[in-house]
Amino acid sequence: MTSPLLTVNNLRTSFRSDRGTVRAVDGVSFTLNRGEILGLVGESGSGKSMTAMSIMRLIPEPPGSVEADELRFDGIDLLALSERQMLDVRAARIAMIFQDPMRSLNPVLSVGRQLTETLRRHLALDGAAARRRAIELLEMVGIPMAKSRLGAYPHEFSGGMRQRVMIAIALSCNPSLLIADEATTALDVTVQAQIVDLIKTLVKDIGASVIWISHDLGLVANLCDRVNVMYAGRIVESGPIRDVFYRPSHGYTLGLMSCTPRIDLVGERLRPIEGLPPDLSRPMTLCPFLPRCAHSVDRCRTERPALIEEQPAHWASCFADLTGSWRQTT
Amino acid sequence: MWRYVFRRLGQIPIVLVVVTITIFIVVRSTPGDPIQIMLGMQTSPDAVAAIRHEFRFDQPLYRQYLLWLWDVVHGDLGRSVRLNQSVVSLLTERFPVSFRLALAAMVFAVLVSIPLGIISALRRNTWVDYLCTGVTLIGFSIPNFALALVLIFVLSVKLQLLPITGIGATSSSLWASIAPYVLPSLALGMLQVAVLTRLLRSSMIDVLSQDYIRTARAKGLMPSTVLVVHALKNALIPFVTMIAIQFGYLIGIQVTIEYTFAIPGMGTAILNAVVNRDFPVIQGFTLVIASFFLLTNILADILYSVLDPRIRY
Ligand SMILES: Nc1ncnc2c1ncn2[C@@H]1O[C@H](COP(=O)(O)OP(=O)(O)OP(=O)(O)O)[C@@H](O)[C@H]1O
Ligand SMILES: [Mg+2]
Numbered sequence: 001m002t003s004p005l006l007t008v009n010n011l012r013t014s015f016r017s018d019r020g021t022v023r024a025v026d027g028v029s030f031t032l033n034r035g036e037i038l039g040l041v042g043e044s045g046s047g048k049s050m051t052a053m054s055i056m057r058l059i060p061e062p063p064g065s066v067e068a069d070e071l072r073f074d075g076i077d078l079l080a081l082s083e084r085q086m087l088d089v090r091a092a093r094i095a096m097i098f099q100d101p102m103r104s105l106n107p108v109l110s111v112g113r114q115l116t117e118t119l120r121r122h123l124a125l126d127g128a129a130a131r132r133r134a135i136e137l138l139e140m141v142g143i144p145m146a147k148s149r150l151g152a153y154p155h156e157f158s159g160g161m162r163q164r165v166m167i168a169i170a171l172s173c174n175p176s177l178l179i180a181d182e183a184t185t186a187l188d189v190t191v192q193a194q195i196v197d198l199i200k201t202l203v204k205d206i207g208a209s210v211i212w213i214s215h216d217l218g219l220v221a222n223l224c225d226r227v228n229v230m231y232a233g234r235i236v237e238s239g240p241i242r243d244v245f246y247r248p249s250h251g252y253t254l255g256l257m258s259c260t261p262r263i264d265l266v267g268e269r270l271r272p273i274e275g276l277p278p279d280l281s282r283p284m285t286l287c288p289f290l291p292r293c294a295h296s297v298d299r300c301r302t303e304r305p306a307l308i309e310e311q312p313a314h315w316a317s318c319f320a321d322l323t324g325s326w327r328q329t330t
Numbered sequence: 331m332w333r334y335v336f337r338r339l340g341q342i343p344i345v346l347v348v349v350t351i352t353i354f355i356v357v358r359s360t361p362g363d364p365i366q367i368m369l370g371m372q373t374s375p376d377a378v379a380a381i382r383h384e385f386r387f388d389q390p391l392y393r394q395y396l397l398w399l400w401d402v403v404h405g406d407l408g409r410s411v412r413l414n415q416s417v418v419s420l421l422t423e424r425f426p427v428s429f430r431l432a433l434a435a436m437v438f439a440v441l442v443s444i445p446l447g448i449i450s451a452l453r454r455n456t457w458v459d460y461l462c463t464g465v466t467l468i469g470f471s472i473p474n475f476a477l478a479l480v481l482i483f484v485l486s487v488k489l490q491l492l493p494i495t496g497i498g499a500t501s502s503s504l505w506a507s508i509a510p511y512v513l514p515s516l517a518l519g520m521l522q523v524a525v526l527t528r529l530l531r532s533s534m535i536d537v538l539s540q541d542y543i544r545t546a547r548a549k550g551l552m553p554s555t556v557l558v559v560h561a562l563k564n565a566l567i568p569f570v571t572m573i574a575i576q577f578g579y580l581i582g583i584q585v586t587i588e589y590t591f592a593i594p595g596m597g598t599a600i601l602n603a604v605v606n607r608d609f610p611v612i613q614g615f616t617l618v619i620a621s622f623f624l625l626t627n628i629l630a631d632i633l634y635s636v637l638d639p640r641i642r643y
Contacts, residue, residue, distance in 0.1 A: 058547055090550030103541040107640055108563050117559075118549045153639040169549065
């Protein structure tokens, strides 16, 4: 077996603030294989975006601070790179798509400019070649009359078209890893499905791996090979889609699933579980989900569960035995 | 776009009529008769009446205004009561001086505020930022004549670097013609430094937190590209607009500075006109200053739509 594309080992991202140190990412470890699509789910504030931004090394330091035992991408130790070297990794090797395509594109620069600047920066294309490639890219993501749209500004595009432009930019340098942070959340459902299909096809073509961050469990179930469930800055459960979603081994995942009537339905958002996530600036000695958990056992109140491999390739950090609560449909 | 500009230009006469009517009424309803002030008390009533007639001051107010307006439309702003000169010729003498001074003050303000605004936004809440805030506070709180006196004392009297007066005098070298503008434009531009630095700092901070800046960084662009192309291009939109507006405003507020530096600009002319109740000069100068202000405001709007592709009138 070849080595994984991305290895994240004990990633810790924190922010120093007046209220103390906020541990936004608190010891996250996972690997991503080549060609794999990995889902990252969890409720708001659980640290999904911060995990992605840490991998890109886009966390401003200070006030942020990013540490890890290992952050290895395609044989490169990302933490050992200088900021200057990291510039050559961004977009060229690891690309990112963000949630709101209106606000993610610069309103005062033409779409063509925003595409070609990436090409010129990383592929050293000159003006004419960059323009030709930009037109190809816009055609590739399905923008009609691409040539005449180069000079247009983001506000002249619809939301779905803007996200297509973002995808064109993200994939313009054939990255090996694409991180999509809620790439379809701001779009309406029909457009969402088109964008997901587009990304799926394109990453297959260029052979990129994907980290797909989403609130949409149904979408993750359809699209991803494996999924990481995050809670309070940690991965609480991880494994193949079938195992995690149909045989959850963590009280939080189970809570998410029981709040979701039908997992096979795309467009199913995370519904809130009763209670609030913990304050990330406080040290945690027990399971962070304990106050909200409906399945806690006595042991939960004395020690903190470690992330262990409960089934082959299926990891969870939970003491409770949840087999009795699994859905009958599986 | 052009239709919008023409519409705005079309509004100018209406605003000017309102402004000039107001001035017309105000200057005539405050005590003091220009002719009496000029000729003194011993003059014969007949002589006074003759001159009053010549300047139409014996006619009803509305007639005076309408006749004045008629002349204005024909390019005639009347004659100064006090000076043996037409208002138009006085303006052609004085306006360029004030314009150059405003321009110099604005150039100074822009050159200082762009680096200060950017640095204080980038080094937000550090001692650099606090230092910049200190500079802008001085700009906001020191009246410009006080600053002028400080500058005169330090740069002219003590260090003997710059002349205090000399604007309008015939000069031999380029430096000799520029030098007299330096101190007044520093004193005049300090407030604009403060205004523009604060504006650029806050718009820069706002822009830097925008999602598209994160996108630009995620594209691996050089930090200088992110700063200049992606951030500054957005942050300068309100800044440039403000420059245009402030420039229109600068023309009309130079009185104390001109007085301090003995500059033959519009400010001193207006001051003398007010003291002597020289109605035609007050009216003519008000008209020009108001027009200039209105024009720079339209210019600001045009600049806004040129810089921001989202704005289309
Ligand atoms: N600059 C910062 N200073 C302090 N805390 C921060 C800062 N940036 C992020 N955080 C904290 O990091 C935590 C994780 O945020 P993150 O954006 O990763 O959540 P998320 O899982 O992506 O949520 P969402 O689904 O809403 O996007 C949040 O609780 C947030 O309060
Ligand atoms: Mg997020």
